[in-house]
Amino acid sequence: MRALITGTTGFVGQHLASYLINNGIEVWGTTRDYLNEVNLVEGVKIVPVDFENIESLVKVLDDIQPDFIYHLAGQSSVIDSWTDKTATFQSNVNLTLNLLEAVINSEIKGNVKVLTVGSAEEYGGPDEECSPITEDARLKPTSPYGISKATVGMLARHYFIAYGLKIIHVRPFNHIGPGQRVGFVVSDFSNQIVRMERGQQNNVISVGNLSAQRDFTDVRDIVRAYYLLLNREEVTDWGECVNVCSGTATSIQSILDTLLSLSQTNIDVVIDSNKLRPVDTPVFIGDNTKLKKFTSWEPTINLTQTLSDVLKNLRDQS
Structure with missing residues (x-):
């Protein structure tokens, strides 16, 4: 079996590539900076792709003949x-459109299985009567990112209905784990803690709202769900959107408390009013019933293990 991953060197792409290779799947990858091999997983075969050129994309697909396409590339x-x-x-809409056009114009269009990656941001602020959030919840994204990902989901549905493409659109909630870049709550807290342990900054973490509750899942469980969704023998649910999430709400306070308990130095916490959002949804949690029905997936890595692995990964970096 052979898989093509777009965005192979990204946070999720690296974990997915490792998981697929460990399960005996030959992995090809695309990246915008394919000459930079710093973040390449061993065993991944990189192919240069011009996503602006559909004919070039068709040639790549015909040459590689992938059984699976995991479309992770985009602005996150x-x-x-x-x-x-x-x-x-x-990045999120036009390149997806080009990729799907290339698929239906390629030799593999009747057999390849495609997974497009959306986001829980497609839902926007949840309705009170719809929590946990199911895939049938009204989409009302509140950011350009959320709107772009909702559009990707609509494109996936269109290509299934219009062309019979075997495609699944996933809406992952907060995913965390080793290797995540700064700009997300766990990576931001963890990077600060490791810098404090090294004496590179004062032992004070400034925080915003710690009472907000979010649905966190280890990225290694996330990519296993992606694998299971496409690697099924009999599938009758192509064209569906599927939440990928733990189904459990965890407060930001709990995340911080666990990280502090795993730290190797004493750290003070201060509230920074500049980090408080004017509107912050108190609880944002997903319903993973459909995912479990389709795949029997369950999360296997608990929060403490994830946070411990995140810190270890950062500490091991020079």
């Missing part, structure tokens, strides 16, 4: 989407 920051809306839609 909600904050960045506000400052560069055009780039966000170009």
Whole structure:
């Protein structure tokens, strides 16, 4: 079996590549900076791709003949989407459109299985009567990033209905784990803690709202769900959207408390009013019933283990 991953050197892409290789799947990867092999997983075969050129994409697909396509490439920051809306839609919508056009014009269109990656941000602020959030919840994204990912989900549905493409669109909630870049709550807290342990900054963490509760899942459990969704023998649910989440609410306070308990130095916590959001959804949790029904998936890595692994990964870096 052979898989093509777009965005192979990203946070999720690296973990997915490792998981697929460990399960005996030959992995090909695309990346915008394919000459930079710093973040390449051993065993991944990198192929240069011009996502702006559909004919070039078709040739790559015909040459590789993948059984699975995991489309992870794109702009992943909600904050960045506000400052560069055009780039966000170009990366998340236009490139997805080009990839799907290439698939239906390729030799593999009748057999390949495709997974597009959306986001829980597609839901926006949840309705009180819909918590945990199911896939049938009303989409009302509140950021350019969320709107772009909702559009990707609509494109996935369109290509299933119009062309019979075997495609699943996932809406992952907060995923955390070793290797996540700064800009997300766990990586931000963890990076500060390791810097404090090294004496590189004062032993004070400034925080915003710690009472908010979110649905956190280890990235290694996330990629296992992606694998299971496509690696099924008999599938009757192509064109569906599927939440990938733990189904459990965890407060930011709990995340911080656990990280502090795992730290190797004494740290003070102070509230920074500049980090408090004018509107912050108190509880944002997903319903994973559909995922479990389709795959019998269950999360296997608990929060403490994840946070311990995140800190270890940072400490091991020079």
